[in-house]
Amino acid sequence: MGTPGFETPTLLKSRFENYWLNGSYDEMFESEGVPRPQYRALYEMLLSLPVEEMRRRKQTADISFLHQGITFTVYGREEGTERIFPNDLLPRILTSSEWGTIERGLTQRITALNLFLRDIYHEGRSLKAGVVPSELVYSCRHFRRQMREFTVPKNIYISVVGSDLVRLPDGSFAVLEDNLRVPSGVSYMLTSRTVMKRVFPELFRMAGVRSIDHYSETLLATLRALAPEGRPEPNIVLLTPGVFNSAYFEHAFLARQMGIELVEGRDLIVDGGIVYMKTIHGLTRVDVIYRRVDDEFLDSLTFRRDSVLGVPGLMGAYRAGNVALANAVGNGVADDKAIYAYVPTFIRYYLGEDPILRSVDTYLCSKRDDLAYVLEHLSELVVKAVGESGGYGMLMGPTADRARIEEFDRQIRADPRNYIAQPVVPLSRVPSYDPALECIAGRHVDLRPYCLYDGENVTIVPGGLTRVALQADSLVVNSSQGGGSKDTWILRGED
Amino acid sequence: MLSRIAESLFWLSRYIERAEYTARILDVNFHTLLEQSRDRYRLRWEPLIVMAGEEERFRRIYDEANARAVFEFLAFSPDNPSSIMQCIAKARENARTIRDCISREMWEDLNGLYFQVNRFNPAEEMEAGPHRFCDAIRFGSHRFHGVTDATLPHDEGWEFLRVGWFIERAEMTARLVDVQYHALYDAPPEIGGSDNHQWMAVLKSVGAYEAYHKKYHSSIDPEKVAEMLIMHPLHPRSIRFSMTEVQSGLRAISGTGSGSYANEAERLTGKVLERLRYDRIHEIFNLGLHSYLNDMLKMCGSIGEDIARSYFYYAVVA
Numbered sequence: 001m002g003t004p005g006f007e008t009p010t011l012l013k014s015r016f017e018n019y020w021l022n023g024s025y026d027e028m029f030e031s032e033g034v035p036r037p038q039y040r041a042l043y044e045m046l047l048s049l050p051v052e053e054m055r056r057r058k059q060t061a062d063i064s065f066l067h068q069g070i071t072f073t074v075y076g077r078e079e080g081t082e083r084i085f086p087n088d089l090l091p092r093i094l095t096s097s098e099w100g101t102i103e104r105g106l107t108q109r110i111t112a113l114n115l116f117l118r119d120i121y122h123e124g125r126s127l128k129a130g131v132v133p134s135e136l137v138y139s140c141r142h143f144r145r146q147m148r149e150f151t152v153p154k155n156i157y158i159s160v161v162g163s164d165l166v167r168l169p170d171g172s173f174a175v176l177e178d179n180l181r182v183p184s185g186v187s188y189m190l191t192s193r194t195v196m197k198r199v200f201p202e203l204f205r206m207a208g209v210r211s212i213d214h215y216s217e218t219l220l221a222t223l224r225a226l227a228p229e230g231r232p233e234p235n236i237v238l239l240t241p242g243v244f245n246s247a248y249f250e251h252a253f254l255a256r257q258m259g260i261e262l263v264e265g266r267d268l269i270v271d272g273g274i275v276y277m278k279t280i281h282g283l284t285r286v287d288v289i290y291r292r293v294d295d296e297f298l299d300s301l302t303f304r305r306d307s308v309l310g311v312p313g314l315m316g317a318y319r320a321g322n323v324a325l326a327n328a329v330g331n332g333v334a335d336d337k338a339i340y341a342y343v344p345t346f347i348r349y350y351l352g353e354d355p356i357l358r359s360v361d362t363y364l365c366s367k368r369d370d371l372a373y374v375l376e377h378l379s380e381l382v383v384k385a386v387g388e389s390g391g392y393g394m395l396m397g398p399t400a401d402r403a404r405i406e407e408f409d410r411q412i413r414a415d416p417r418n419y420i421a422q423p424v425v426p427l428s429r430v431p432s433y434d435p436a437l438e439c440i441a442g443r444h445v446d447l448r449p450y451c452l453y454d455g456e457n458v459t460i461v462p463g464g465l466t467r468v469a470l471q472a473d474s475l476v477v478n479s480s481q482g483g484g485s486k487d488t489w490i491l492r493g494e495d
Numbered sequence: 496m497l498s499r500i501a502e503s504l505f506w507l508s509r510y511i512e513r514a515e516y517t518a519r520i521l522d523v524n525f526h527t528l529l530e531q532s533r534d535r536y537r538l539r540w541e542p543l544i545v546m547a548g549e550e551e552r553f554r555r556i557y558d559e560a561n562a563r564a565v566f567e568f569l570a571f572s573p574d575n576p577s578s579i580m581q582c583i584a585k586a587r588e589n590a591r592t593i594r595d596c597i598s599r600e601m602w603e604d605l606n607g608l609y610f611q612v613n614r615f616n617p618a619e620e621m622e623a624g625p626h627r628f629c630d631a632i633r634f635g636s637h638r639f640h641g642v643t644d645a646t647l648p649h650d651e652g653w654e655f656l657r658v659g660w661f662i663e664r665a666e667m668t669a670r671l672v673d674v675q676y677h678a679l680y681d682a683p684p685e686i687g688g689s690d691n692h693q694w695m696a697v698l699k700s701v702g703a704y705e706a707y708h709k710k711y712h713s714s715i716d717p718e719k720v721a722e723m724l725i726m727h728p729l730h731p732r733s734i735r736f737s738m739t740e741v742q743s744g745l746r747a748i749s750g751t752g753s754g755s756y757a758n759e760a761e762r763l764t765g766k767v768l769e770r771l772r773y774d775r776i777h778e779i780f781n782l783g784l785h786s787y788l789n790d791m792l793k794m795c796g797s798i799g800e801d802i803a804r805s806y807f808y809y810a811v812v813a
Contacts, residue, residue, distance in 0.1 A: 252594060264499065280498055280501045280655075280748065281496075
């Protein structure tokens with residue numbers, strides 16, 4: 001009967017028996033049973049690894065995540081609000097040329113988005129030239145009039161970005177969404193790498209995976225670049241909404257990694273236009289705030305009066321140039337889903353270049369023709385509310401029931417500006433380990449690389465958060481809806 | 496260090512100490528009474544409620560201060576803000592909000608203790624008697640302090656834990672001595688002065704029974720018991736020992752040398768320690784033990800308030 005825990009090669013092949021190719025781009029196989037070169041090492045290892053060993057490695061990974069306390073919060077429950085973020089055992093692998101395109105594309109895009117923000121809060125050149133309809137900008141819920149005519153430190157609006165990319169059936173990458181406000185998830189990228197190095201050390205050596213360890217240091221340098229003049233040793237803090245926020249783990253993680261203070265709004269005070277933190281030895285001046293609190297909650301004197309998460313008077317200190325905020329206030333206008341449709345246009349306008357990364361076709365319900373088309377084709381389209389993120393306010397036409405479609409029909413007619421529609425994007429698929437069936441299956445993924453911009457350079461650590469829809473055929477990758485994460489490997493050159 | 500963090504650390508250890516102290520007193524009292532007659536019950540259980548400063552709340556819920564009622568009230572009751580369960584929950588909540596400032600081991604240990612005590616079924620425990628439950632608390636508190644000592648850098652944060660821990664202990668010991676004397680001296684003679692068992696219980700509850708014999712080589716004498724608990728320089732539960740720890744903690748935080756003080760909290764701590772060092776127990780008794788301890792409690796209260804003023808709170812800028 002052979003050695004226990006060791007199976008014959010025929011049985012091993014069956015690990016891929018639930019794996020089939022469909023219309024989506026398959027990142028592992030170029031055709032049935034033929035892995036792409038960058039996946040060959042992983043493929044061979046998976047064929048030779050006994051079932052027992054896979055199980056063991058999966059357990060090692062799970063325990064490692066549990067012990068590191070890598071959790072996210074599920075709202076609406078009293079006890080046990082923290083959940084372990086599900087992690088898929090198998091890495092996603094991108095070649096250095098694939099990565100090169102992403103890197104160049106995102107650098108171009110972020111540069112243009114930053115110019116756009118600077119422009120709309122100052123001269124408004126692109127609006128006057130009709131590149132972007134001004135009513136779209138001024139009607140945006142995230143447009144902050146308080147930012148007009150205010151020059152942010154070093155003209156950097158976007159210090160930290162997490163853009164969502166998808167891979168289309170032809171293998172090319174497209175941007176699905178820009179997150180220019182308080183993008184999260186980078187801690188999952190960093191911790192899942194730590195775990196994977198423990199689980200697949202041999203594969204790392206064979207494949208030649210680029211390191212992502214320098215993220216925290218680069219983030220710190222990015223924040224330091226924002227410090228006001230004459231503050232050579234700036235005091236940088238991370239402002240969190242507090243322990244009940246879903247990303248609190250990440251806030252604490254990053255603060256620790258950078259060795260900076262993790263503060264809440266109540267730890268800060270504004271006096272004479274200067275921001276201080278309250279320490280046991282008195283007030284200490286704060287120069288740069290990496291804020292993970294949304295615009296609306298930052299300053300109860302300027303924005304929502306009922307906010308206790310922010311610091312009263314913060315906007316005054318910001319406008320006086322005494323403190324820097326990362327990201328800047330008012331960025332939400334540039335990641336508005338209706339403005340999204342104009343990003344390729346203003347990349348050409350500001351940079352005189354063709355966009356490197358594609359965008360997904362977008363119908364703006366604020367346009368009459370588009371609106372008519374969208375209402376006709378609701379059951380085929382994905383409809384999104386323009387100011388939302390994280391899968392909220394979304395209609396998945398093909399899987400929605402009639403009541404839901406009718407509900408959206410009403411909402412869109414009532415407020416067309418608030419909605420856009422896109423065709424369903426068949427996300428690419430990568431191999432994923434199903435611990436219940438102990439087999440490998442193709443699952444849909446997206447990719448969120450993390451970019452840092454210090455005014456001169458865009459740094460993108462070679463990696464990112466790959467979110468995976470763990471349910472078969474599902475296209476929803478959000479963690480609140482059964483999505484998990486995968487480690488993302490960018491290989492070193494020569495492919 | 497952020498004031499908010501310091502305050503959470505301070506209260507974190509205060510709550511743990513309060514839980515442990517309450518558990519000790521409950522446990523010893525229960526076991527002493529197993530060998531006593533029924534009519535003394537009221538006299539024995541009521542002081543515990545007085546000590547916790549919760550008579551009013553207790554009376555609103557219970558008719559009589561019997562073993563079961565007092566155990567439930569002090570150990571489990573959600574209506575008693577100082578019940579052991581409440582203390583552990585509050586300690587954990589304080590730790591939770593500053594998770595990134597304490598060691599992982601501390602968090603895991605405290606979290607474990609919280610879940611452990613929550614698994615206890617109050618009805619079952621009240622049937623079985625307080626020992627199992629109180630033992631878990633006592634052990635949990637010791638373990639937590641051990642873990643803290645071994646895993647947290649001994650910096651300012653650690654000092655705030657120490658100050659909170661010992662100011663709570665000083666207050667609890669002062670209350671214990673005060674309440675027990677009150678109860679025993681006011682009682683009829685056959686229950687009061689000559690009742691050594693109760694004094695043994697007091698010593699046992701602070702873990703000082705054996706130390707007492709080692710020091711005095713004599714039978715239990717209430718005055719000596721008081722002396723031991725108030726002014727013993729080295730017994731870790733005496734008021735003097737506790738206040739010495741508070742003093743060195745406060746000095747480490749402010750960087751003040753001996754013979755000087757940086758704030759009102761340090762001045763008062765020094766003043767309390769002078770008295771504890773140079774007073775004699777018979778002088779205290781002549782003056783009146785109750786008023787002496789009451790003074791001491793007031794000063795401890797003021798010390799706590801001034802720590803908050805000096806380190807935690809900022810006046811709202813108009």
